Amino acid sequence: MEKEKLEEIILKFMPDAEIATDKQFLTAEVKNDQIHALAKFLKNTKETLFDYLFCESAVDFGDHFMMVYHLDSTTYRHQVVIKTKITDRENPVVDSVCDIWMGAEYHEREIFDLFGIGFNNHPDLRKIFLDNDWVGFPLRKDYTDTVNIVER
Amino acid sequence: MKFDIYDLGSFTSSFDQLLMENFSPFWAVAIEMVIIGIAILAFYAVVGLYLVYAERKVCAFMQCRVGPNRVGPYGFFQTIADLIKLLMKELIPIKNADKLLFNIAPFIVIIASFMAIAAIPFAKGLHAIDFNIGIFYIMAVSSMGVVGILIAGWASNNKYSMIGAMRSGAQIVSYELSVGLSLVTIVVLAGSLQLSTIVEGQRDGWFLFTGHIPAVIAFLVFLVAATAETNRGPFDLAEAESELTAGFHTEYSGIKFAFFFLAEYMNMFIVASIAATIFLGGWMPFHVGGWEAFNNIMDYLPPVFWYIGKTAFVIFIMMWFKWTFPRLRIDQLLTLEWKYLLPINLVNILVMAFVVLMGWHF
Amino acid sequence: MAEEIIGGKLEEQEFSINMGPQHPSTHGVLRMMLKLKGETVMEVKPQLGYIHRGIEKMCEKITYQQSIHLTDRLDYLSAHILNEAVCLTVEDALGVEVPERVKYIRTIMGELNRIASHQLWWCAFGMDLGALTSFFYGLRDREKILDIFEKSCGARLLLSYNVPGGLMYDIQSDFQKDVKDFIQYFKKKLPEYDDLLTGNPIMQQRTKGVGLLTKAQAIDYGVTGPSGRGSGFSCDVRKHQPYSAYSKVNFKEILYTEGDSFARYRVRMDEMWESMSIIEQLIDNIPEGDFALKMKPVIKLPVGEYYTRVEAVRGEFGVYIVSDGNKNPLRMKFRSPNFSNLAVIDTMASGQKIADLIAIGGSMDYVIPDMDR
Structure with a gap:
């Protein structure tokens, strides 16, 4: 589907979404509490059918986190990126999308482990890579490890 | 047998007589037992080691490799070096293992195969004891080995070992039936449980050929079972190193592991010799009824050669499977x-009985 | 420990067992907590992280050229394709077009890498099923490919042959002859694989109908690569979003719809033929030209987000770079196929026997460093 048409559909469902386009993907940024609804909408709408979540990641911009979901449709072969900003660094929480795409389960566990972002309604939210007694979240920008990380 | 020189019966009986004349009967028997024990022990070690060597060479041949070739000519002493290594390795005591059972298990396994070897006729007159229920005896003692495996798995206090032992138990209880029934098929044909009689019965043709199709089926079933x-x-579920690490002998090291290892190869040797004895005529040369000249030529080869050759053939087939x-x-x-296997076997016995009854066999 | 993670809810006759991290068939340091009832697997809980090296964190501290050498260490069996993914992302972000020669060579090397990896998978799958002989057959032929790699770039496994803007060195003069010789050789040897394993009734019994994965599940979990295509999920990035020289060649996307271990097996076997046909189409037509663009010694990507999808051997590999204009990325995320493929093991293996769990793991072709990153 054309990016313009996709933009139209998203804006119709969620008028306050911020849409950006680069040469590769259409990006829609929504508020923290809307991401689950948008994801569900994009998967189940007949015109979009984004049934394949090929990447879920988080980015630490220093003052806020950005959750990034890369979606693909196996029917129409179009892609979209949806994002949400998390400003609360002390207790970052976002709704899990496990119930929409099962593949999100492990990705979210990884983000929970390395970024410390919690997920509501996640079926099995445990650390995945690090030990249970690990202190800190390594992929955060303010993570310090005087032993293993060499600052240059 | 045309050549009396190959008949070891006269030699053994004269030796027995010599001992009887010089000692009291008790001591004569005791000395005989010690001599046979040492002979079988030495035979056991040599055969075990060289079966390991043979297996490594055969599998190398199947896998486009060379196999052991560094220790001695063609790597001939490789397994001896391995044995020395195993002897010198530390025996690791396992915490929370049942010490007595853990230590006794390898011995049970190896004793079972020892006992079976006693009844096998290697050549005319060359066997330790000629039971009149020879086949029955061999089956009885060879199935004792599974007790050792079960004990090993249980006593190791390791879940993998336990699963391996349980698998082995289920497997051997089932396959014992097929082994037994396929042998019974030949017993019907031979009319005897005594191994020497069975071998003598194959003077004019091995049971595999004289017994028509039922004998061939019995042989195939026997090979699988x-x-x-x-x-x-492909039935190594008890070890299954890709699933259960090493199954029942995961926790064993050093010489105790070597016992299991050796017992496995000796068991292979034993079942191969049973197959050779029952189906392929044991130490009997290859005879074709009526071809006198051909039979005479075959008689020149000593019986031990025939016996070893047939056993090696069956062993090779088993390695090929693996x-x-x-x-x-x-x-x-x-x-x-x-x-x-079991239904095939049962029907097969009936067919064989019918064949024998009607006198259709050769 | 295992009981703790399984949840302490073992019923009567159930027990837990730790498979790994040191186990012959987890193909690395994967630990799986199993809940068993007799021989039947009730639940599988994979525990990752035994080889977690923090590669994504490391990439935030180093330049783009340096990070290529870390991608080798993810899926070490498709090192070339992973290198290529990073290079494509950087080139894409800078808006440069690499010479045609580079595209051709990258594609050829990538496909050689795919064949080599599938050969090793075939070896290991045979081992998992208990057929040890297959291991030696596969490694014998894989050696030939590694020799070609060694001749071109000096490395056999971790190639690092790609650099942003092209290749590290030009190919050797006898590269084409070597590759053609190999194709000739392997076309004779690949049917041997079928003779040894594919037609074996025991092997078919062990794999047919085992580890079923439906197409819907595959899409839902994001199971890609040969494992996904065995379930009928058309997910070949080479086909849907062609990169390098894939748009110039004719090839089939191998799809099987059964979704069992045997279908995944057949996908990989057919892919080897398909890869050979891709190489044959390209090998004679490598255009003359430069083997690399002249790039600045320090690459700074413009501010923005860049994502590249490539078809690695085990599935879709993605590189996600967020740049703030510095010489280091702000965030570099690798979407590794194995990580997603592992998530599905519980669904596939529950209710099967332990031996099947091993066969399923083998048919999914896990590479642990790629999961742990």
Whole structure:
């Protein structure tokens, strides 16, 4: 589907979404509490059918986190990126999308482990890579490890 | 047998007489027992080691490799070096293991195969004891080995070992039936349980050929079931190193592991010699009824040669199985036995009885 | 420990067992907590992280050229394709077009890498099923490919042959002859694989109908690569979003719809033929030209987000770079196929036997460093 048409559909469902386009993907940024609804909408709408979540990641911009979901449709072969900003660094929480795409389960566990972002309604939210007694979240920008990380 | 020189019966009986004349009967028997014990022990070690060597060479041949070739000519002393290594390795005591059972298990396994070897006729007059229920005896003692495996798995206090032992138990209980019934098929044909009589009965043709199709079926079933009974691939579920690390002998090290290892190869040797004795005529040369000249030529070869040759042939087939087949799953293994081999076997016995009754065999 | 993670809810006759991290068939340091009832697997809980090296964190501290050498260490069996993914992302972000020669060579090397990896998978799958002989057959032929790699770039496994803007060195003069010789050789040897394993009734019994994965599940979990295509999920990035020289060649996307271990097996076997046909189409037509663009010694990507999808051997590999204009990325995320493929093991293996769990793991072709990153 054309990016313009996709933009139209998203804006119709969620008028306050911020849409950006680069040469590769259409990006829609929504508020923290809307991401689950948008994801569900994009998967189940007949015109979009984004049934394949090929990447879920988080980015630490220093003052806020950005959750990034890369979606693909196996029917129409179009892609979209949806994002949400998390400003609360002390207790970052976002709704899990496990119930929409099962593949999100492990990705979210990884983000929970390395970024410390919690997920509501996640079926099995445990650390995945690090030990249970690990202190800190390594992929955060303010993570310090005087032993293993060499600052240059 | 045309050549009396190959008949070892006269030699053994004269030796027996010599001892009887010089000692009291008790001591004569005791000395005989010690001599036979030492002879079998030495034979056991040599055969075990060289079967390991043979297996490594055969599997190398199947896998486009060379195999052991560094220690001695053609790597001939490789397994001896391995044995020395195993002897010197530390025996690791396992915490929370049942010490007595843990230590006793390898001995049970190895004793079972020791006992079976006693009844096997290597040549005319060359066997330790000629029971009149020879086949029955061999089957009885060779199935004792599974007790050792079960004990080893239980006593190791390791879940992998436990699963391996349980698999082995289920497997051997099932396949013992097929081994037994396929041998009974030949017993029907031979009319005797005594191994020497069975071998003598094959003077004019091996039972595999004289027994028509039922004998061939029995032989094939025996090959499959015997491979399973010795816990060898593709039926090596008890070890299954890709699933259960090493199954029942995961926790064993050093010489105790070597016992299991040796017992596996000796069991293979034993079932191969049973196959050779029952189906392929044991130490009997290859005879074709009526071809006198041909039979005479065959008689020149000593019986031990025939016996070893046939056993080696069966062993090679079993190695061939192991190195070309993937492993079965436990339920498929039991399905194979209870749904296919056992009914085939039962029908086969009936057919064989009918053939014998009608005198259709050669 | 295992009981703790399984949840302490073992019923009667159930027990837990730790498979790994040191186990012959987890193909690395994967630990799986199993809940068993007799031989039947009730639940599988994979425990990752035994080889977690923090590669994503490391990439935030180093330049783009340096990070290529870390991608080798993810899926070490498809090192070339992973290198290529990073290079494509950087080139894409800078808006440069690499010479045609580079595209051709990258594609050829990538496909050689795919064949080499599938050969090793075939070896290991045979081992998992208990057929040890297959291991030696596969490694014998894989050696030939590694020799070609060694001749071109000096490395056999971790190639690092790609650099942003092209290749590290030009190919050797006898590269084409070597590759053609190999194709000739392997076309004779690949049927041997079928003779040894594919037609074996025990092997078919062990794999047919085992580890079923439906197409819907595959899409839902994001199971890609040969494992996904065995379930009928058309996910070949080479086909849907062609990169390098894939748009110039004719090839089939191998799809099987059964979704069992045997279908995944057949996908990989057919892919080897398909890869050979891709190489044959390209090998004679490598255009003359430069083997690399002249790039600045320090690459700074413009501010923005860049994502590249490539078809690695085990599935879709993605590189996600967020740049703030510095010489280091702000965030570099690798979407590794194995990580997603592992998530599905519980669904596939529950209710099967232990031996099947091993066969399923083998048919999914896990590479642990790629999961742990």
